[in-house]
Amino acid sequence: KEKVEITKEQQALMKIITDAYNRHQIPQDVAKKLLQDQYSAEENFLLLTEMATSQVQVLVEFTKNIPGFLSLDREDQIALLKGSAVEAMFLRSAQVFSRKMPSGHTEVLEERIRKSGISEEFITPMFNFYKSIGELHMVQEEQALLTTVTILTPDRPYVKDQQAVERLQETMLDVLRKLCVLQHPQEPQYFARLLGRLTELRTLSHYHTEMLASWRMNDHKFTPLLCEIWDV
Ligand SMILES: N#Cc1ccccc1NC(=O)[C@H](C1CCCCC1)n1c(-c2ccc(Cl)cc2)nc2cc(F)c(F)cc21
Numbered sequence: 001k002e003k004v005e006i007t008k009e010q011q012a013l014m015k016i017i018t019d020a021y022n023r024h025q026i027p028q029d030v031a032k033k034l035l036q037d038q039y040s041a042e043e044n045f046l047l048l049t050e051m052a053t054s055q056v057q058v059l060v061e062f063t064k065n066i067p068g069f070l071s072l073d074r075e076d077q078i079a080l081l082k083g084s085a086v087e088a089m090f091l092r093s094a095q096v097f098s099r100k101m102p103s104g105h106t107e108v109l110e111e112r113i114r115k116s117g118i119s120e121e122f123i124t125p126m127f128n129f130y131k132s133i134g135e136l137h138m139v140q141e142e143q144a145l146l147t148t149v150t151i152l153t154p155d156r157p158y159v160k161d162q163q164a165v166e167r168l169q170e171t172m173l174d175v176l177r178k179l180c181v182l183q184h185p186q187e188p189q190y191f192a193r194l195l196g197r198l199t200e201l202r203t204l205s206h207y208h209t210e211m212l213a214s215w216r217m218n219d220h221k222f223t224p225l226l227c228e229i230w231d232v
Contacts, residue, residue, distance in 0.1 A: 007180050013067060014141055014175055020065030023142030024058040026051065036113045041117030041217045048116075051170030052230070055089050056081075059151075066148055068168045076159050078192055085229045086205040087198075088147055090129065095143055098134030119214040129204050131218060139183055142194070145176040145227060147152045164204055186222045 006014070030051050039047065060081060063069050069077065114123055132140065138146065152169035154162040180191035187193075209231055212220060222232050 004178050006175065006178050006182070008214045010175045010178065013171070014145070016065060016067060017172075018141045018144040019150055020062055021147060022140065024062040024065075026054050026058060031099070031101075031109055032152070032164075034116075035108055038112060039116070041215060044104055044116040045215050045217060045220065049222055049226055050168055051177050052089055053225050054120045055230050057090050059085060063151055064150070066168070067216070068171075069152075071167070072164055073161055075149065076161055076165065078158050079158040079176075080151055080153070080165065080201060084151045084153060086208045087201050090201055090208075091125075091133070091147055091150060094130045094133035095138075097130040101206075102206065102229055113117075118211060122214075125204055125207065126211075129200050132142050132200060136190075137180075137196060138194075141179055142183065144174065145172055146194060146198075148172050149176060150201070 025081040030047065031092060033047065035191070037084065063077070063081060072080070097106070097113075101109070136142075143147075149169060149172050152165055152172060154169060176194070177191045180194060181188070184190040211232060212222075212230065220232070222230065226232065
């Protein structure tokens with residue numbers, strides 16, 4: 001049984017990523033808002049576009065703290081941000097949904113989201129993903145590294161130097177793998193399960209354009225930044 005050990009450099013890398021991840025979170029907590037009041041489909045859609053717009057802004061700030069990201073080709077940096085923004089939003093939403101809440105709150109939150117305006121066909125795959133993320137009981141370092149691994153996906157559209165991105169992603173995957181072994185010693189397949197969620201995340205993110213277009217209301221308005229990032 002090989003002894004898994006996180007090196008000093010990997011420890012430092014994990015701290016940089018986790019601190020940046022915790023620093024760059026959206027201030028107002030949408031879950032609290034949703035638990036407080038019931039909103040119309042229009043108000044919920046506006047709330048979503050506001051959340052998603054500020055999410056993109058904090059994502060840009062977060063990536064500046066990923067060691068090596070700023071050394072990538074500038075156009076590749078943009079391609080990675082554009083290619084991962086929707087997945088990062090669903091990953092963040094899943095982490096918010098999976099947070100420990102007072103009993104009964106998660107059920108209320110789920111109900112409010114079910115009734116928010118999203119069309120029926122997307123509710124099940126979305127909550128299946130949220131619950132599968134919840135079952136992993138990730139520690140914050142794992143959440144931060146998983147988001148980083150998602151951002152550093154080499155095969156996003158328009159990435160020119162895929163090898164450079166691959167090298168960065170492999171560095172992060174190595175730390176994440178060791179962390180999983182150390183955090184979940186009884187579950188040798190935990191790391192594989194974690195990566196399997198990224199496949200589910202990519203599938204869910206393919207629906208996002210339809211999810212927005214089918215929001216139960218007319219005249220969907222988007223911010224200029226979202227028009228850039230979401231193919232709407
Ligand atoms: N959280 C969060 C979050 C953080 C950054 C960016 C977007 C976020 N998501 C959001 O705000 C939306 C709200 C927006 C108002 C109407 C109801 C959904 N959201 C989504 C959801 C994201 C996308 C798409 Cl197409 C459908 C749903 N899954 C959520 C799960 C949660 F538990 C949660 F509280 C909020 C959640």
